[in-house]
Amino acid sequence: MQACHNRCDRTDNPLKHSPYNQQITVVARQESNKEDLIRDATALVERAEFICDGSRTHITVGFFRDGRCTVYFGQDRFYQFDSEGRVRRAYENGFLYRSQSSTLARMDRHRTTNTDGETEKIVLHRSDLTSTELIEFRKRMLVLIRGLCDCIRLRQYSIQRAVTPNGDIPAQTLALLELVTHQKADFLAPPAAPR
Numbered sequence: 001m002q003a004c005h006n007r008c009d010r011t012d013n014p015l016k017h018s019p020y021n022q023q024i025t026v027v028a029r030q031e032s033n034k035e036d037l038i039r040d041a042t043a044l045v046e047r048a049e050f051i052c053d054g055s056r057t058h059i060t061v062g063f064f065r066d067g068r069c070t071v072y073f074g075q076d077r078f079y080q081f082d083s084e085g086r087v088r089r090a091y092e093n094g095f096l097y098r099s100q101s102s103t104l105a106r107m108d109r110h111r112t113t114n115t116d117g118e119t120e121k122i123v124l125h126r127s128d129l130t131s132t133e134l135i136e137f138r139k140r141m142l143v144l145i146r147g148l149c150d151c152i153r154l155r156q157y158s159i160q161r162a163v164t165p166n167g168d169i170p171a172q173t174l175a176l177l178e179l180v181t182h183q184k185a186d187f188l189a190p191p192a193a194p195r
Contacts, residue, residue: 048162085179
């Protein structure tokens with residue numbers, strides 16, 4: 001997180017001058033790493049931690065009751081899909097993303113601190129991805145998703161831990177991720193309704 005904090009403080013941030021830039025202030029809350037998703041992510045009613053053969057990256061896959069799925073690649077990257085395999089949200093390279101009509105909105109966190117060095121608030125800057133940025137995002141995502149599909153399809157993985165009360169999570173994961181890989185231009189989920 002420190003690297004993100006330093007990067008966000010740069011004055012040459014290209015998002016700063018975007019006509020689509022929006023600023024949202026968020027009240028600070030305690031943040032922590034996604035250290036133990038199997039134990040703590042109880043909203044994911046079925047979840048498993050995979051390690052593909054030849055890799056040391058822990059990949060945690062979890063399903064919500066409504067069929068949504070989130071795939072965490074280590075601690076620093078995740079993709080969330082609706083039950084039809086369309087992207088809803090993501091986190092990669094220090095940015096949060098969420099579906100926004102025909103593109104993804106990129107959220108860049110900026111922390112403000114008080115004189116004691118404690119976080120006072122977090123300000124999110126929002127910018128919509130251009131069509132070129134959206135294509136590049138999708139390419140990066142699909143490389144990882146296809147790799148995980150191959151790993152599961154070829155049974156070249158081990159499951160480290162799992163909470164699977166209803167069934168076969170590797171088969172369930174493969175079925176949903178194959179939907180992801182077959183999405184075409186409409187690979188984004190409709191924007192989530194405001195809470």
